[in-house]
Amino acid sequence: MRKKTKEVRIGNIYIGGNNPIAVQSMTNTDTKDIKKTVNQIRDLQNAGCDIVRVAVLDFEAANAIKEIKKEINIPIVADIHFNYRLAIEAIKNGADKIRINPGNIGGEDKLKLVADAAKDSGIPIRVGVNSGSLEKDILNKYGGVTAEGIVESALKSVSLLEKCGFYDIVISLKTSNVPLTIESYKLISEKVNYPLHVGVTEAGTSCSGTIKSSIGIGTLLYMGIGDTIRVSLTGNPLEEVKVGKQILKSLGLSKGGVEIISCPTCGRTKINLIDLAKKVENATASIKEDIKIAVMGCAVNGPGEAKEADIGIAGGAGEGLIFKHGKVLKKVPEDRLFDEFMKELYDMLKEKSS
Incomplete structure (x- = not known):
């Protein structure tokens, strides 16, 4: 059972409450390059990204948000470090959320200015706490980096915003250690009712990062913890979205779109599976309909084992079977198998929509 947290609006979507878990990513373009940033956000949007974050390193980047927003259809989050003026400028230019560390924004008086600007614009603030930059007193208190210390630091940041009369808060606890991440989020979920942005930060490259993120994020979501997720990979941000969407699908937390099941291949496989x-x-x-597709290597793993699939392929010796719900439609030579399969798939989609 997913823990019900406070509902927070980010642009045209909501997180927390009973809302679906949102998938996020972050651009790796120079935010000042409006064209490149817009193109990448559009690609992310088409891949199923719900919320996108951009780095705001200077005032030119903050001002670029205004033009970027005109060309995209998903909420944009401004990532701010140290400079409170950049946060206020990003808000003025239409950022749908800002991400800050209240402890390094320049003092409580500066934080109050940021909080007031966010409140006036009706946007939330994400409090991001990084395990690599915990306060010295917390490190000394707990003898190093611990879940308890991370949570204490986060609660300290939250209290600073609450002191400013600001409560549209989202919390993230950034750590690259999977068990530490799980324990930290578990602990803070027992102490606050704010929405939680879940992820394993600096998870690594496509392979290792996908594994760490899937274990960390997947475990937390299975425990009912998390309102929005970001898979952090060293690579193309599109891969982050794909992995995030697949994590949700694997746990049954996302509807719509294609789920592909395929066998691992073995000595029975006679086609290029x-x-x-x-x-x-x-x-x-890019298909939005809720559909399960099977791509299987042989008759053993074909229509029988994959009969729960809406449509599928079962390979043979230089040929393959196309089947629907376990019933064979036709046998097709390998060189025509993909094209014939796609034709049957789109015919099926047309039937479903009519």
Whole structure:
């Protein structure tokens, strides 16, 4: 059972409460380069990204938000460090949320100015606490980096905003250690009712980062903790969205879109299943309908084991079967298998929509 947290509006979506878990990513373009940033955000949006964050390193980047917003349809979050003026400028230019560390924004008087600007614009603030930059007194108190110390630091930041009369808060606890991440979020979820932004930060490259993120984020979501997620990968941000969406699908927390099941291949496989599965995955990535597709290597793993799939392929010796709900439709030579499968898939989608 997912813990019900406070509902917070971010642009045209809501997180917390009974709202769906939102998938986030962050651009790796120079925010001042409006065209490149817009193009990347559009790609992320098409991949299913719900919220996007951009780095705001200077006033030119803060001002660029105004133009970027005109070209995109998902909420934009301004990532701010140290300079309270940048936070206020980003808010003036239409940021739908800002991400700050209240402890390094320049003192309580500066934080009050940021909080007031956010309140006037009706946008939330995400409090981001990093395990690598915990206060010295907290490190000394707990003898190093601990879940208790991370949570104490976060609660300290939250209390600073609450002191300013600001309560539209989202909390993230940034750590690259999976068990520490899980324990930190578990602990803070028992202490606050604010929405939690969940992720394993600096998780690594596509392979290792996907594994760490899936274990960390997946475990927390299974425990009912988390209102929005970001998979942090060293690579193309599109991969972050794909992994995030797949984590939600794997736990049954997301509806709509394609779920592909495919076998791992073995000595029975007589067609190029790996390339075929990749082609099907790429070709169906933009489909929004809720549909399960099977790409199986042989008759053993074909219509029988994959009969729960809406449509699928079962490979043979230089050929394959196309089936729907476990019933064979046709046998097709390998060189025509992909094209025939896609034709049957789109025919099926047309039937569903009519």
